[in-house]
Amino acid sequence: MMYFLLAIVSAKLFQVHLPYNYRIPTVNQTKNALTSCLGSDNVVLPIDNDYQRFASGERARVARKPAAIYFAQSEFDVIKAVNCSRQLGLTPIPRSGGHSYENLSSGDNALVIDLSNINYVRVFNVGKDEGLAFVGAGTRLGILYTEIYNQGGYNFNGGTCPSVGIAGLIGGGGYGTTARSKGLAADRTVGMRAILSNGTAVSISSTENPDLFWALRGGSSGSFAIVTRFAIKLFKTPVITMFTLKYDKIHSFGLLKNWISYFPTADPELTTKFNLMNNGSILQGQYNGPMRKLNAILKESGMVPESGIIMDVRTDKCDSLGAKSFMWTLSCKKVDILKVPPQLPLHEKEYGKYKMDYVSKYLSDDEISIIVEGINQSPSGSWIQIEALGGIFSKISNTDTPYNHRDSLFSMQYRVPLEKDEAPTSYKYEWIYHFERSIQGIVNGQHYQNYCDLDLGKDYGEKYFGKENFERLKRIKRSYDPLNVFRNPQSIPLQ
Ligand SMILES: Cc1cc2nc3c(=O)[nH]c(=O)nc-3n(C[C@H](O)[C@H](O)[C@H](O)COP(=O)(O)OP(=O)(O)OC[C@H]3O[C@@H](n4cnc5c(N)ncnc54)[C@H](O)[C@@H]3O)c2cc1C
Structure with missing residues (x-):
């Protein structure tokens, strides 16, 4: 107990985070210290029934054991949580929608600062077809889309999955069904409020803390600050045609060949994804x-x-909200699917392994065969998802934001479903690693930070952001978080 108190006092005095080898206090010590520091008992601890539900986000393959999960309700709560984490030797880790593939919004000996209750959307009309929305950083995309539509018929270029959180999405870039005409979600983000590692709240835009503005739009979430609010630019899409075509297995080769040669340079108003399965x-x-x-x-x-x-x-009957539901239900009417609750139930946890690569060349028939043979041999439930760049991506420089892949032709994400605690030697893991090796001559070595993958090893920074952007991100990290308070296994390092 004496050591614990001393550690807290020194941390308070010197404003440092405690080292990794710091002796972890007991659950009761943590509980007492946290509730008294936070002035709230809105925390979930390992002894609580809900701990399994909240210790990880929805993608739970990588098990993590946070010291506690705190449900912040306001910016002030986030400030308290950052200060208390530092003082108690816990790593403050923000969580928005909890969809990180590697469960990076949780961590051992961490205080997970869950923002799911900071979920509001306020829309302002700023022009004939333009709006601006202030969005709480715990808002899930389905709620965002529903609210901006209800408050003025607006659309936003976020991702497709309704339960993904806005903060993780923008923090890594954000690619969605209007990406080739509107760019990434980060490209239409014009401001933020965030809490720095010393507990200060700051405004962020192209004129206020511009370096942070650059870094927080695609440059690794959870590394610089905890965003509490986003300001995003909205648009209208008065005429929309949605489509889904399903094909038999025999045609996969020819279709993939056609898709690659056509869609990366197609009309920018068209955004497609082509999914290959083994059937x-x-x-x-x-x-x-x-x-x-x-x-x-x-x-x-x-x-x-x-x-x-x-x-x-194919349908031209969807408005912009119906278009979001069409992607999941093939119907423009089933918009209730977008009304995702702030916290997801335990049974929604999923354990699949995801990987991705970018490709910047057209492929030979032999190379296309490698992909098709790969998916034909995959375990049931696996898929390869291909999405085109081009369009507006080719008009923005790779250094305008940390997202460094704008000159690629397409991205290729692949996934295998796994059981909880699946053995790393299982045939399913074997398949995804084998497939990854087989496409090494096709891909360009770059990766998307929002499809994070701990297998990238120590060079993850250059693979996600390119050398120049990664160096700039490290400089910004040194200036805004010199003690590396905000960290996870793939955060931006100081050096
Ligand atoms: C089913 C599914 C569908 C997806 N679809 C798409 C898609 O269409 N397009 C696309 O681009 N991506 C997509 N993704 C990837 C998704 O964008 C990333 O996983 C994203 O990081 C998830 O954000 P989140 O807030 O839900 O996750 P979280 O796990 O909450 O957070 C992810 C990271 O952001 C950090 N973070 C969270 N909140 C904050 C904050 N307030 N301030 C600073 N850092 C914060 C976390 O600490 C963590 O490092 C999808 C993922 C899944 C699982």
């Missing part, structure tokens, strides 16, 4: 234009073969 493939997308034009585009692209289509749904 067929699916082309899905959004075209901000009329059905007649989309039909012509699909025909020209070679994605409407004479045989092999087992489902073809």
